[in-house]
Each structure stands twice: as C-alpha cells, then as structure tokens.
Amino acid sequence: MRFHRFLLYLYPASFRGEYGGELRDIFVEKRRQAGNPLSILCLWLREIADTIFNAGCAHWDILRQDLRHAARMATRAPGFALTAIAVTGLGIGATTAVFSVADHALLHPFTFSDANRLVQIWQRTPAYSHLELSPPNFYDWRRRAGSFETMAAYAQFRWNVVGEGDPQRIEGTAATPDFFKVLSVKPLTGRLFTDEDAREGAPRTVILSYSFWQTVMGGRMDVLTKSVRLDNDSFSIVGIMPPDFVFPFRGGQLWIPLSLGDPPRDARDDYYLDAIARLKPGVSMQQARTEMGLIADRLASEFPRENEKMSAVVEALSDQVAPQARLLLWAVFGASLCMLLIACTNLANLFLTKSISRRKELAVRAAIGAGRERLVRQLLTESVLLAAGGGAVGILVAMAALPFLSSLVPGRLPLADANVLDARVLVFTAVLTLGTGLIFGVLPAWRVSHGVDQDGLREGSRSGIGGHRDRMRSALVVAEITISLLLLVSAGLLLRALLRIQAIDPGFRPDRVLAIQTPIPMSRYSLVSTRMAFYPKVLSEVRALPGVSAAACISSLPMGPGGGGIWPVTGTGNAENERDSNGTKTVGMRLVSSSYFETMAIPLRSGRDISESDTLEAPPVAVVSQSFAERYWPGRDPIGRRFHFAFENFPFAQQDKTVVGVVGDVRFRGLERLNEPQVYLPYKQLPDRTSVFYSPQEFVVRSSLDTAALSPSIRRIIQKADPELPISAIRPMRDIVDTQTAPRSMQLHLVFSFAGLSLFLAGIGIYGLLSFAVGQRSAEFGLRIALGAQPRNILSMVLREGIILAGLGGVAGLVLSYFAGWSMQAVLAGVSPLDPATVAAAAIVALVMTLSGSLLPAVRAMRTDPASVIRMD
Numbered sequence: 013m014r015f016h017r018f019l020l021y022l023y024p025a026s027f028r029g030e031y032g033g034e035l036r037d038i039f040v041e042k043r044r045q046a047g048n049p050l051s052i053l054c055l056w057l058r059e060i061a062d063t064i065f066n067a068g069c070a071h072w073d074i075l076r077q078d079l080r081h082a083a084r085m086a087t088r089a090p091g092f093a094l095t096a097i098a099v100t101g102l103g104i105g106a107t108t109a110v111f112s113v114a115d116h117a118l119l120h121p122f123t124f125s126d127a128n129r130l131v132q133i134w135q136r137t138p139a140y141s142h143l144e145l146s147p148p149n150f151y152d153w154r155r156r157a158g159s160f161e162t163m164a165a166y167a168q169f170r171w172n173v174v175g176e177g178d179p180q181r182i183e184g185t186a187a188t189p190d191f192f193k194v195l196s197v198k199p200l201t202g203r204l205f206t207d208e209d210a211r212e213g214a215p216r217t218v219i220l221s222y223s224f225w226q227t228v229m230g231g232r233m234d235v236l237t238k239s240v241r242l243d244n245d246s247f248s249i250v251g252i253m254p255p256d257f258v259f260p261f262r263g264g265q266l267w268i269p270l271s272l273g274d275p276p277r278d279a280r281d282d283y284y285l286d287a288i289a290r291l292k293p294g295v296s297m298q299q300a301r302t303e304m305g306l307i308a309d310r311l312a313s314e315f316p317r318e319n320e321k322m323s324a325v326v327e328a329l330s331d332q333v334a335p336q337a338r339l340l341l342w343a344v345f346g347a348s349l350c351m352l353l354i355a356c357t358n359l360a361n362l363f364l365t366k367s368i369s370r371r372k373e374l375a376v377r378a379a380i381g382a383g384r385e386r387l388v389r390q391l392l393t394e395s396v397l398l399a400a401g402g403g404a405v406g407i408l409v410a411m412a413a414l415p416f417l418s419s420l421v422p423g424r425l426p427l428a429d430a431n432v433l434d435a436r437v438l439v440f441t442a443v444l445t446l447g448t449g450l451i452f453g454v455l456p457a458w459r460v461s462h463g464v465d466q467d468g469l470r471e472g473s474r475s476g477i478g479g480h481r482d483r484m485r486s487a488l489v490v491a492e493i494t495i496s497l498l499l500l501v502s503a504g505l506l507l508r509a510l511l512r513i514q515a516i517d518p519g520f521r522p523d524r525v526l527a528i529q530t531p532i533p534m535s536r537y538s539l540v541s542t543r544m545a546f547y548p549k550v551l552s553e554v555r556a557l558p559g560v561s562a563a564a565c566i567s568s569l570p571m572g573p574g575g576g577g578i579w580p581v582t583g584t585g586n587a588e589n590e591r592d593s594n595g596t597k598t599v600g601m602r603l604v605s606s607s608y609f610e611t612m613a614i615p616l617r618s619g620r621d622i623s624e625s626d627t628l629e630a631p632p633v634a635v636v637s638q639s640f641a642e643r644y645w646p647g648r649d650p651i652g653r654r655f656h657f658a659f660e661n662f663p664f665a666q667q668d669k670t671v672v673g674v675v676g677d678v679r680f681r682g683l684e685r686l687n688e689p690q691v692y693l694p695y696k697q698l699p700d701r702t703s704v705f706y707s708p709q710e711f712v713v714r715s716s717l718d719t720a721a722l723s724p725s726i727r728r729i730i731q732k733a734d735p736e737l738p739i740s741a742i743r744p745m746r747d748i749v750d751t752q753t754a755p756r757s758m759q760l761h762l763v764f765s766f767a768g769l770s771l772f773l774a775g776i777g778i779y780g781l782l783s784f785a786v787g788q789r790s791a792e793f794g795l796r797i798a799l800g801a802q803p804r805n806i807l808s809m810v811l812r813e814g815i816i817l818a819g820l821g822g823v824a825g826l827v828l829s830y831f832a833g834w835s836m837q838a839v840l841a842g843v844s845p846l847d848p849a850t851v852a853a854a855a856i857v858a859l860v861m862t863l864s865g866s867l868l869p870a871v872r873a874m875r876t877d878p879a880s881v882i883r884m885d
Contacts, residue, residue: 105409
C-alpha cells in the first residue's frame, strides 16, 4: 500500500486532500477482492494507468483555471504586466542573441558528419606556435601517420575571373583530392575531385561554390558542360557545392585540385599548406598528438637543417576561433547573463511587490480553503505566463540584434550562419523562459504565501511591510547593484584596454592614404617587361592627379589580408645573430616601388629610399627595418652590408642584397601581434617568371584632399592600363587599421550596452523598492512630521536606506569585478583588473544611479501631509 500512497502524490495536493482517503479505501477493497496473483497484477496496472490519466486531467483542469485567473490579473493591471514582459524580454533577448553567436562560433561551429573527429594540423617552432606545413613535411606526415582515416592539404589562392561579365577578383582554395573526403561532404551536383584530377598534366578542373554558380554563372543548369577562365587558364567545371558549404573560409568561391607530386619537389622549408585530417574511430586526440610528435621528431633528425626544433600541433577543427576572440565572446555572453540576472531580479521584485499588495486577496482565498501549495501554484502560473510573454519578446529582440552581434565572429571563419535562430537556440530560449518564470517566481510566491492567515486578512497589504519580509526585496536590489557594478567595471577595463591598443603606433600614418587592391594575374605578368608597362604608367598618372602628394605600390599591405611571407636570412657576416632567442632567423619580405615609405609616412632612419633606378640591371639592394638592423648588426652601421635568403635552388633569394636604407618598424601583423623584422626589395628587381605571387598587388595613394574623391580617377587610370584587371577593393588605410580593433569595439559596445541597461534596471529596482516602502510607510512619516520631525530628517532617512543598499552591493560588486578582471587578463592588454580609475569611475556612476533612484521616493516621503495621512488611516 505504500506504493499506492506514492501514486496518490501524482494528484494535486488539494485534490489529494479532498479525495485521497476515498481513493485509498476503494483500492483497498478491490485489493481484498482480488484472489490470485494475476488479478492483483491486473489491478495494479489498471490503478497505475487510471492514476496517471486522472492526475493529468486534474492538473490540466487546475492549470486552465490558473491560466484564466492569470490572464484576468494581467488585464486588470496592464502596466504591471507590460513592464514585467518588457524587462524579461530584454534579458532573454540579449542572452538568446549572444548565445546564438556563441553556439555557432564555439559550441557547434561545424555541421560536418562526426565533426568531433576532424582535426587541424600545424607545425610548431619556438617562434611560431602555429605554422603552415611544407609539401614534403605534409607528404611524410600523411604517409607515416596511422591515427587518421584521411589527411588533406590546401592553400588559399586568388584568381581573376574573365569572360563572365566584368573582370573580378575571387578567392578560392587549391586542395588535395582527399579534402572533401576528410570533411565528408557531397556536391550539390556533379562530382568531387579524384586522384586523376591532381595528377601532373591532367586537364584543369574546378568545383564551384553555390554563390559563384548563382552570381557569376547565373545558376545555369548546364554549367557542368562549361568551363571558367581563371587568369589565363581554362578550368572545366565538374561540380557545385551546397550553399552552406563555406570551408576553409567564408567568401571562398571555388576549389581546384592541388598537385603536390609524389614525392613533392618543393623545398622542405617552404611553408604554405594548411592541413586537416579525420581521426580513425576510437583514436583519441591525445593518441594522435603523441604519434605526430614522434613523427615530427624523426623528421627533425632526418632533416636537421629544415626541421630543427619543429614539432607537430594537432587541434580540434572546432577550435579555430582564436583564444582571445573566444575569451571576449565568453565575456560578452557572461555580460548578457548578468543582464538577464538583473532583469530576473527586477522581475522577482515586481512579483514580490505585486504579491504583497495582494495579500488580502490571498488571505481571503486561504480563509475559504485554499492551501499554501494552491496559492504558490497560482502565483507561479502568473509568473510563468508573464515570462512566456517575455520569451516571445526576447525572440524578437534577438532576431533584431543578431545581424549586429554576428560581427563578433571573425568574418572569414568557415562557420555556419550565426544570423539564424535555429532549433537548438529556440530550445535554449524556451528553457531560459521557463526557468526565469519558475526560479524567479517561486521565491516571491513562497515568501508571500507564508503566514497568509487571519492576521493577513486584518492587515491587508500592509502585512508585507517591514521586518524580514522587506529583507528579501532589499537583497534583490543589492544583487542588482552588485551585478551592475560588475558590468560597469568590466566594461571600463575593456575600454581601457581598447584605448591602450589604439594608442599603439602602427609604424606609419594611415590618415589620408587610400589603398587600391589590384591583383595581377601571375601568368600574364610573369615577365618584367609586362610589369614595367603597367606599374610605372599607373603610378605616374596617379601621382599627376590633383591633390596627390605621393603614390606607390607594395606586394601586401600592413595589417591587410595575405602576407609577404617569412623568409630565412643568412650571409649577414654575423652568423651568431642570424637567430634570435627563439631560434628563428626569418624576416618578413615585401616588394615595393619608390616613394612607398613617403606615401605611408614610414620614417627613413638612415640611407636612402628605393629608387626608380633600382632595376634588374642595377646591383640588388634592400631597405630594412630598424629591428632587422638591430638583430643582425647591433651597434654597427647597416648601410652597405649584405645578406641573402637561405633558400636553396632559388637564385633570386640567394642573390646578395646590399642594404641601402633603414626605416622604422611597421606592425604588419597587427597592433597586438609580434612582428618580424622587415625587408623591402625593389619590385623592378624581381626577375622573369620568379615568384610573381610577390609582385605588388596594392597601390597606396596619399592625398591632401578627400581620398574618396580620388577613387573614380584612379579606377579609370588602372582600367585604361589594363581593361581586364579587376579592382577588388578601394578603402582608406584608416579603415584597415581600425579593422584590427573592430571586434573589440563591438564587444565593448555590447558590454557597455548591457551595463547601461543593467544600471537602468537597477535604478528602477531601487526606485521601486523605496517608492513602495514610502507608500506603505506614509502613516509613519506623517506621524513623525506631526511630532516635529523636519523634512530633511525624512529625506535623509529614505536616502540612507538607498545608500546602505548601494554600499552593500558596491562591496560585493567590487569583489566580483576583481575576479572578472582577473579572468579577462588575457584581453586587457596589460590593464590591471583593479585599475583605480576604472573602479573609481564605476563606483561614482553606481552612486549616482543609487541617488537618482532614491531621490524621488525620498522627496515624496518628505512632502507627506500628516493630516491627510492620519485621516486616511
């Protein structure tokens, strides 16, 4: 019978209290009449089924009653209901939007089959934690590793597409045939690459992205019988990928086969390949790392010159978001949770206030038989109903905010579209909404229903005022102030970090400089004569434009996409200094024209600039950065000294270059990253058919006028020089520099927005608490004033209450702020988690908020009319 008593607990308490005894007696009688085990078993099964069904019906009947009552209460107090829905909607909407971004970027970045088995493979040196692979190293790793089902390499390239409308520059990927097999994807139509496609001398083939098929090829269904012209080569289209396939980077338009050779002929220290692999079933990440480490050690002993101190890095493919970006994203998510917590705290305060004002009603219901469980259940239904309304508003808020929040994710990562609220996010929102309604509704409901008796009936709404019953509401306000201060200090620390980063000198002056990207097709511009017919002509005409003070070209811009490559240096005459403390001897190399340093306002420390006479017929020269000179010739004059690059079978690299000038260091890799010493070579000294990839791809123009007005003229000059050459981008250099801190700025704006909203809500909370308390204590204030209390005494009494709450919340907020700042140290750019200026400013703002929220109730208390209050009482 114990089990039957347990079954009865499925019924609502009120139902169980009224009918439980009768149900038990009926079951006992049936049990007595059951004569054999089979009859007893059938009785129990029938009883269990009946109890579950009837209990469900009873709960549903009560729920319908409560919902109707809750709807009536909401319509009777529409201001309260709308306020509760708006407050909850803001919190849930902000959290949902940020969670959607975090879910797409960090939790479920890829939709590939068995994505947890996909890994990215890198090389590691003492200087570079993540370095691309050379073809020979990739060849050996793939051949010797047994932890992977498949392994593939790929590299990003750019081509000019001609013959399909206006010429345009596109980005794509050259990949080994196993590339798609590793990712386990299938084409939308056509086929994937085979080993035959990557065979040397095989017909050129290409797989198109869905966007390229739609925008460039017009979505034609017969495209598989066509070809597309990339630079000067024709590629047969063999497949089209689905619209949601964007790997390895967003914006990639097509894929071509990558032929490495068997074995590869590239140098073992020519690093330009990315690698991915799929783990075999049952092989852990650690096992793969251990095996790759052993293979890397063996290769280091076999090829000590190229692979010395080279190790392997195996990481989950889902870990592509940089740690710093990951931390900032979690910080924003934490801020959104804080805002949700404040919204919920306000919601709880609203419910508590509303419930206290309804104590007379609750006392009447209790007097006619409603138990505490029944009252709590009714109040919870009301809170969940309002939370559901807030959840609906929150979804609308999230949909509106997502387009802005998606910029938190680095734009080129191959992640799913974060602008979509998918089923997973909607489930999160539903759970959040239900949890908000239950968790922050149950406590006020439980507290208010406690002690609902005849005293409550006599005292009415005043019975909830004073003593321990006000402590809960005060605690909620303290919690709001604590979280507000936490957000304020966190936002302030991020602001200080952003300002510190923006104050870093990039090494050049980006203002009034326009950058024009004109990628040249390598096949057509492989000869010096062809390049000399283009660059000088364009530069001379651009320099002649009104307002242009200088113009030049460079292979890749500082902080821009793509790099000039890292090149090992030797032959400096100072072998000991050809390696730094990390064991590297690499530098950044770029090809530039004359006047480049003048255009970018890079200071010339000594020697001379690249000149127009630095051609193939002249001795090879170089301009080096100050850090280059200090590394290889410390304390000595670098002008006239020589060096060359340590590449074998590469005459251009092995040619001795004479240093003719030293310029200031430039942060090519970005404001927050380490930058190698730089070497600038004259673009005119690049021989025929040699590394055309490094030919200048960007023009830079400094003007005393508005640089935007120059764009049409420059575009005409370039198109006149080569009508088939696309101009893929025209942007101010300032925008390129600002892009470095754009994600930080966005995250800072978000945290500040959350902090501002939280502060606003906390102010409302203080106002609501004190205003309610003043209203309920009006008789006390009236009596005090009648007995001789001065208005300033009443004012200070109410303000003191608000300040005490602010003090308690402030202390707790500062403690939490320290731990929050400590956890964010990696992104604070050296700013202390207890930065005095930030903490002081946040404390002052919180104090002002407290006084603002306390002032109106205090003034109202001060103006209490004793006569009218006593008459009302």
